[in-house]
Amino acid sequence: MTFSAFRILKEGLTGNTGWKPHWRDPAPKQDYDAIIIGGGGHGLSTAYYLAKNHGLTNIAVLEKGYIGSGNIGRNTTIVRANYFLPGNSEFYSHSLKLWEGLESELNYNVMHSQRGLINLFHSDGQRDAFVRRGNSMINQGDDAILLDRDGVRQHLPYLDFDNTRFPIFGGLLHPRGGTARHDAVAWGYARGADQRGVDLIQNCEVTGIDIVDGKVTGVQTTRGAIKAKKVAIIVAGRSGQVAAMAGMRLPIESHVLQAFVTEGLKPIINHVVSFGMGHFYMSQSDKGGLVFGGDIDFYASYASRGNLPMVEHVMEAGMTLMPMIGKARVLRSWGGIMDMTPDGSPIIDKTGIDGLFIDCGWNYGGFKAVPASGWCMAHLMATGQSHDVAKGFRLDRFLTGRGLMDEEGTGSQHNLH
Amino acid sequence: MRITCPICGTRDRREFYYQGAALALERPAPDASPETWNDYIHLRENPAGLTRDLWQHEGGCGAWVVVTRNTVSHEILATALASEVKKGAAK
Ligand SMILES: Cc1cc2nc3c(=O)[nH]c(=O)nc-3n(C[C@H](O)[C@H](O)[C@H](O)COP(=O)(O)OP(=O)(O)OC[C@H]3O[C@@H](n4cnc5c(N)ncnc54)[C@H](O)[C@@H]3O)c2cc1C
Numbered sequence: 001m002t003f004s005a006f007r008i009l010k011e012g013l014t015g016n017t018g019w020k021p022h023w024r025d026p027a028p029k030q031d032y033d034a035i036i037i038g039g040g041g042h043g044l045s046t047a048y049y050l051a052k053n054h055g056l057t058n059i060a061v062l063e064k065g066y067i068g069s070g071n072i073g074r075n076t077t078i079v080r081a082n083y084f085l086p087g088n089s090e091f092y093s094h095s096l097k098l099w100e101g102l103e104s105e106l107n108y109n110v111m112h113s114q115r116g117l118i119n120l121f122h123s124d125g126q127r128d129a130f131v132r133r134g135n136s137m138i139n140q141g142d143d144a145i146l147l148d149r150d151g152v153r154q155h156l157p158y159l160d161f162d163n164t165r166f167p168i169f170g171g172l173l174h175p176r177g178g179t180a181r182h183d184a185v186a187w188g189y190a191r192g193a194d195q196r197g198v199d200l201i202q203n204c205e206v207t208g209i210d211i212v213d214g215k216v217t218g219v220q221t222t223r224g225a226i227k228a229k230k231v232a233i234i235v236a237g238r239s240g241q242v243a244a245m246a247g248m249r250l251p252i253e254s255h256v257l258q259a260f261v262t263e264g265l266k267p268i269i270n271h272v273v274s275f276g277m278g279h280f281y282m283s284q285s286d287k288g289g290l291v292f293g294g295d296i297d298f299y300a301s302y303a304s305r306g307n308l309p310m311v312e313h314v315m316e317a318g319m320t321l322m323p324m325i326g327k328a329r330v331l332r333s334w335g336g337i338m339d340m341t342p343d344g345s346p347i348i349d350k351t352g353i354d355g356l357f358i359d360c361g362w363n364y365g366g367f368k369a370v371p372a373s374g375w376c377m378a379h380l381m382a383t384g385q386s387h388d389v390a391k392g393f394r395l396d397r398f399l400t401g402r403g404l405m406d407e408e409g410t411g412s413q414h415n416l417h
Numbered sequence: 418m419r420i421t422c423p424i425c426g427t428r429d430r431r432e433f434y435y436q437g438a439a440l441a442l443e444r445p446a447p448d449a450s451p452e453t454w455n456d457y458i459h460l461r462e463n464p465a466g467l468t469r470d471l472w473q474h475e476g477g478c479g480a481w482v483v484v485t486r487n488t489v490s491h492e493i494l495a496t497a498l499a500s501e502v503k504k505g506a507a508k
Pocket residue numbers: 037038039040041042043062063064065066068069070071072073074075076077078079204205206207234235236237238242257258259293334335336337362363364365366367368369
C-alpha cells in the first residue's frame with residue numbers, strides 16, 4: 001500500500017475504508033538467511049537496505065514489543081551533520097544526504113523539516129571552538145554559518161541576550177539541520193522492508209543466541225527457535241543483555257535520557273536551538289508543543305523514567321536562556337535507555353563470532369543516524385566489509401586505543417559523556 | 418533518589434558524584450595485559466537489575482561509597498564504605 005494524492009482523495013470520498021495495515025503480521029519461519037534482533041529505527045533501516053541495496057529478502061526482524069516501541073518513538077528528533085572528528089563527520093554527512101531523499105525513497109511523509117539548527121556560544125573561547133567545528137563541517141561538504149550576536153537576534157529575538165552570567169556572544173547555524181517525525185521513520189522503513197518480503201515479527205523476544213564452533217546458527221525466542229547463518233544485534237539500550245547471550249561483554253553502559261514537552265502553543269520557535277552553558281536544547285513540534293531536553297541522568301539505569309536533578313537542571317537552563325518559557329506548562333516527560341560508549345561514538349562491526357554482527361553505542365544521538373546506520377550495517381552484513389563511511393566504528397578501538405572518536409573531548413571513559 | 422552515606426546518613430542524590438561499576442575497586446596491576454586493562458576500563462556487565470557501583474559523597478564527607486542498587490527500579494539495597502569493602506576483599 002502506497003500513498004498518493006489520488007489515493008487520499010479517493011479514500012476521502014469513500015469513507016477511508018480502503019486503508020490496509022502497513023505491514024503483514026507473519027508467524028516466524030524456521031529459518032532465514034539473516035535475522036535482525038531489534039525492530040527500532042536501526043534494525044528496520046538495516047532490513048530495508050539489505051532488501052533494497054543487496055537483494056536479500058529472506059530476512060526476519062525480531063522485535064520483543066511492537067515496532068516503534070523503543071527509543072525510535074521517544075526521542076527529540078534532531079537531525080544534523082555537525083560532527084567534528086574524522087570517522088563521525090563523513091558518516092553523519094552521508095546520513096543527512098539520505099534523509100534529504102528519504103520521503104520519496106520510502107513514499108512516506110517523515111516530516112523531515114530542515115528548519116536550521118543554532119548552537120549558541122557564550123564566550124570567546126567557545127566562539128573559537130565553533131569556528132573550528134564550522135570549518136570542519138564545511139570541509140566535509142556540509143553547511144555552517146557563523147552568526148554574531150545580531151545575527152542570532154534576527155533569528156531568535158526572544159532569547160535573553162544580556163543574561164548577566166551567560167550573555168549570548170553568537171551562534172553556529174547549520175541550515176540543513178532540523179527535525180523529523182520519529183515514528184513515521186520507523187513506519188516508513190517497516191513498510192518498505194515488508195513490501196520487499198522481510199518478515200517483521202513483533203512480540204518476539206530473543207532469549208538466546210545459538211553458537212556452534214564459533215559460528216552463529218540461530219536464536220532462541222519466546223516464539224520458538226529460529227535458524228540463521230547471519231544474526232545482527234541492533235537493540236540500542238539493551239545491547240549489553242543481548243550480547244551477553246553470545247558470551248560477550250561490551251564497552252557499553254546504559255543510561256536514561258529524559259525529554260519534555262509543553263502544551264501546544266502558537267508558533268514561536270522556528271529552529272532547533274541549543275544553549276552553550278548548560279544542558280538544554282529545544283524545538284517546537286508541528287502540534288505546537290515545545291520539545292526540549294538536556295543530558296543523561298548520569299548513572300547506569302534501565303528505568304524508562306528520569307530523576308529530578310536533571311529535570312531541575314533542564315528547566316533552569318531553559319529559564320536562563322528564554323525566560324518567557326516559564327509561562328508554558330510542561331505536559332509530559334519521559335526517559336529512554338541509551339547505549340553509552342566510553343568515547344561517545346557508535347559501533348558497527350563484526351564480532352569475534354562468525355556471522356554475528358553488532359550495531360550499537362548510539363548514545364543520545366542515534367536518531368539522525370538511522371538511515372546511514374542501516375545503509376552501512378546492511379553493507380557489512382551482505383559483503384563482509386565495512387562501508388567506507390563507517391570504517392571508524394570499530395569494536396576493538398577501545399582495546400587498541402586507535403581511532404577513538406571522543407567528539408566532546410572529555411576523555412574516553414564511561415561516565416564522561 | 419536518596420543514598421545512605423555510611424558516615425553522614427541518608428542524603429539527596431545531588432550530593433553524590435557517580436563513578437560507575439564497582440569493579441573500579443579491582444584495579445589490575447600496572448603491567449597487566451592490554452586485554453585485562455580494556456576489560457577493566459571499558460567493558461561492562463551493564464546489568465538490568467542488581468548492580469554495585471561507586472559513588473563519592475562529594476557534597477558531604479567525601480567518602481567513596483559502594484552502592485548496591487537495582488537499575489530497573491532505582492531501589493537502593495545497601496551501601497558500604499569503599500575502603501571497608503576493599504579491606505574485606507583483600508582478606
Ligand atoms: C529522550 C531522548 C531524546 C533523544 N533525542 C535524539 C535526538 O534529538 N537526535 C538523535 O539523533 N537521537 C536522539 N536520541 C537517540 C535515539 O533515539 C537513539 O539513539 C536511537 O533511537 C536508538 O536506535 P533504535 O531506534 O534502533 O533503538 P530502539 O527503538 O530502542 O530499538 C531497539 C529495539 O530492540 C528491541 N529489543 C531489545 N531487546 C530485545 C530482545 N531481546 N529481543 C527482541 N527485541 C529486542 C526493543 O524492544 C527496541 O524496540 C534520543 C533518545 C532519547 C531517549
